[in-house]
Amino acid sequence: MGKFDVGLIKKFGRVCGYYDTGPILLVSDPEMLKDIMVKDFSVFANRRDFDLNGPIMDLSVSVLRDQHWKHVRNVLVPAFSSGKMRQMEHLITDCCETMVAHLDKVVKDGEDLDVKEYFKRITMDVISSTFFGTKTDTQSNPNSPFVKNALKIFDISIFNPAFLVVFLAPRFAPFAKKMKMQLTPRRPLEHIVLVMKEILEMRKSSGQVRRDFLQMMVKAMDQNDSTKRPAKDYEEDGPDVLSDALSVGPSSQPQANHQEHRINRALTPDEVMAQSVVFLLAGFETTANTLTFMTYLLSIHPEIQERLRKEIQQVIGRDVQPTYDLIAQIPYLDQCINETLRLYPPATRAERECSEDWTWKNLTIEKGTTIGIPIYGLHHDPEFWPEPDCYNPDRFSEENKHKIIPFTFLPFGQGPRNCVGMRFAIYEIKMVMVSILLKYRIVSSPRTVTPVLKDWGLVTPKDPLWVKLEEFS
Numbered sequence: 001m002g003k004f005d006v007g008l009i010k011k012f013g014r015v016c017g018y019y020d021t022g023p024i025l026l027v028s029d030p031e032m033l034k035d036i037m038v039k040d041f042s043v044f045a046n047r048r049d050f051d052l053n054g055p056i057m058d059l060s061v062s063v064l065r066d067q068h069w070k071h072v073r074n075v076l077v078p079a080f081s082s083g084k085m086r087q088m089e090h091l092i093t094d095c096c097e098t099m100v101a102h103l104d105k106v107v108k109d110g111e112d113l114d115v116k117e118y119f120k121r122i123t124m125d126v127i128s129s130t131f132f133g134t135k136t137d138t139q140s141n142p143n144s145p146f147v148k149n150a151l152k153i154f155d156i157s158i159f160n161p162a163f164l165v166v167f168l169a170p171r172f173a174p175f176a177k178k179m180k181m182q183l184t185p186r187r188p189l190e191h192i193v194l195v196m197k198e199i200l201e202m203r204k205s206s207g208q209v210r211r212d213f214l215q216m217m218v219k220a221m222d223q224n225d226s227t228k229r230p231a232k233d234y235e236e237d238g239p240d241v242l243s244d245a246l247s248v249g250p251s252s253q254p255q256a257n258h259q260e261h262r263i264n265r266a267l268t269p270d271e272v273m274a275q276s277v278v279f280l281l282a283g284f285e286t287t288a289n290t291l292t293f294m295t296y297l298l299s300i301h302p303e304i305q306e307r308l309r310k311e312i313q314q315v316i317g318r319d320v321q322p323t324y325d326l327i328a329q330i331p332y333l334d335q336c337i338n339e340t341l342r343l344y345p346p347a348t349r350a351e352r353e354c355s356e357d358w359t360w361k362n363l364t365i366e367k368g369t370t371i372g373i374p375i376y377g378l379h380h381d382p383e384f385w386p387e388p389d390c391y392n393p394d395r396f397s398e399e400n401k402h403k404i405i406p407f408t409f410l411p412f413g414q415g416p417r418n419c420v421g422m423r424f425a426i427y428e429i430k431m432v433m434v435s436i437l438l439k440y441r442i443v444s445s446p447r448t449v450t451p452v453l454k455d456w457g458l459v460t461p462k463d464p465l466w467v468k469l470e471e472f473s
C-alpha cells in the first residue's frame with residue numbers, strides 16, 4: 001500500500017483521488033494536512049468505519065466516533081503521562097532483564113537471531129505485563145494459550161476474509177457485515193477477553209494492586225459504579241477537551257487549541273475490555289517492527305551503531321540501570337529511532353472522514369469523503385527527504401531538524417487523534433535498544449538480506465530477518 005501511494009503521488013500529484021467504498025482523497029500536501037489534522041479537526045474527527053469490528057472492538061478508542069470517542073480518549077490519556085510511565089519502569093526493566101538472559105544464551109550458542117520473531121516476543125511480554133498484568137515470559141514459554149491466541153489475532157493473512165474485503169474490495173464491506181465477518185478473528189479474541197475478565201474479577205475481588213494500565217482502568221471503573229449511565233447518554237454531554245499532551249508529535253508541530261472541559265464519567269467494563277484489546281492490537285506488532293527494522297539498519301551501518309553506543313555509554317555507565325529519565329538524555333537515540341520510523345513507518349496510512357462539506361483554497365471536499373494520509377508516501381518523498389532511501393539519522397539532529405517541513409513526518413499521525421500510545425512505544429523501544437546495545441554488538445550474518453516488505457497497511461518484513469549478536473568486553 002505504501003508503494004502504491006508513492007506511485008499515485010508521483011503520477012497524480014499531492015492531492016488526488018479514487019473510489020473504493022466511496023470517494024478517497026489522498027492528501028500529501030503538508031499545509032492541507034495541517035488544516036485537516038489540527039486546525040479543522042472538528043470536521044475530521046473520525047476515521048472511516050467498515051463496521052466489521054465485532055461487538056467488543058466496536059467500543060475501542062480507535063473506532064469510536066465524536067463525543068463517545070472524546071470521552072474514552074480523555075480517560076485514557078492520563079495513563080500515558082510521564083509520571084505513569086515512571087511507575088511502570090520496574091515492569092519494563094524486568095522484561096529487558098529476561099531478554100538479556102535469553103540473548104546471552106543465543107550468543108553463547110553462536111546462533112543467528114531472527115529479530116522479526118524475537119521482538120514480537122519481547123513486545124508481547126512488555127504489553128502483557130504493563131497492560132494486562134500477566135507475566136508471560138514468551139521467550140521461554142511461546143506456547144502459552146494467552147500468547148498463542150494473541151498472536152492469532154495478528155494473523156493478518158489472506159485467510160482472514162474480512163481483511164481481504166477491506167484491502168482488496170472495500171465496497172463489499174456491507175455484504176461482509178451481513179455475513180457476520182469481523183476484522184479481529186472471533187475465537188482468539190474471545191479467549192483474550194475471557195482471560196481479561198478473569199484478571200479484572202480477580203483484581204476487584206482480591207483488592208490486589210499492580211502499577212499497570214489495567215489497574216488504572218479498574219480504578220476508573222470503580223469510580224463509575226456511583227455514576228452508572230449507558231455510554232450513549234454521554235454523547236449529548238457537549239464540548240470537551242483533549243489535553244495538549246495529545247498532540248505532541250516527535251517533531252514540534254502546531255497544537256490544536258481545545259476548550260478546557262471534561263466529561264465526568266469513567267469507563268464501563270466493556271469499554272475497559274475493548275481498550276485493553278486495542279492496546280494489544282495497536283501496540284504489539286508496530287513496536288516489534290520498529291525494533292526489527294532498527295536492529296537491521298544498525299547491523300548494516302556499523303559506524304552509526306558505534307556512535308549510538310558511545311552516546312548511550314556517556315549517559316548510562318557500566319552497572320547503571322537504564323531508566324525513563326536517563327534514556328531521555330540521549331538525542332542520537334531519538335534521531336536513530338525517528339529515522340527508522342521514517343524509512344519503515346509501521347502504519348502505512350492514516351485516515352480521516354470529512355463530516356461536512358469543506359473548502360480548502362478553491363477545492364471543495366464533500367461530506368463523506370475519506371481523506372487518506374499516505375504516511376509511507378510522505379516519508380519517501382524526495383522533495384521532503386533528499387535521498388529518501390538512505391538511513392541518515394542526522395536528518396533529525398539539532399542542526400538539521402528545522403529543515404523538516406511540518407506534517408511530512410507522521411509515524412504516529414498528528415493532532416488530537418494521533419497515536420495515544422506514542423510515548424509508551426518510544427519508551428519501550430528505547431529501553432529494549434539500550435539494553436541490547438550496552439551489552440552486544442549487532443552484526444550482519446551471511447543470512448542477513450535486505451528485507452522485502454509485506455504491506456497490508458502495516459509494514460513488516462515478509463521473511464525472517466537474521467542478524468548476529470556479539471558480546472563485547
Ligand code: HEM
Nearest residue numbers: 061062282283286287347350412413414417418419421425
Ligand atoms: C512504533 C509504534 C507505534 C506506531 C508507529 C503507531 C502508529 C499509529 C498511527 C499512525 C496511528 C493513527 C494516528 C492518526 O490517525 O493520526 C495510531 C493510532 C493509535 N495507536 Fe499507535 N502506534 C504505535 C504504538 C502504539 C502503542 C504501543 C499503543 C498502545 C499502547 C498504540 C495505540 C494506539 C491507539 C489506541 C490508536 C487510536 C487512537 C485514537 O483513535 O484516538 N499505538 N498509532
